[in-house]
Amino acid sequence: MSDKSLLEQWRATAYDQSLSKTELENFWSKYFTIEKDIYVELLKNPDEEVRGTLKEVAAKYGQDVMTMVGFLDGINDSLKVANPIETMTEDTEINLVFDKELLYKNMIDAKADWLYGLPQWDDIFDEETKKRLYREQKQSGTIRKEKKIGRNDPCPCGSGKKYKKCCGRNI
Structure with missing residues (x-):
């Protein structure tokens, strides 16, 4: 067993400087596909309160614990109640109860068009709302001088x- 937390282990793997550029691109390409699949499932029923141990939630989405830690690292800021990702173990109780608007805006902020462009968002927000959220997120980083x-x-x-x-x- 490693002395590092699960999050530290995930980040060490995901940002491993000893890997070649091609290896890192392959790693992230595979991860982004997995991430997209999890979001597709989550957005099918956005009001479902997904809860359980890290191990149980990873199994629910057909993922290993380390991949789920990476997913939690990305979604944690969009959750109604953040998970203790810095200190969690396989048996830590986690949740994936997210704020829909915040999640959409965070996907825009991350420039993850493969996520905020998912067709499942059409069942959650109408076109007008998506445009408003997009504008709000883009303007939040704009500094205006009077x-x-x-x-x-x-x-x-x-x-x-x-x-x-x-x-x-x-x-």
């Missing part, structure tokens, strides 16, 4: 005076 008031511009207080003769006088 238009700077010029000295000779009209004062925003509505006095009719130039800014430099009104509210900008004391600056």
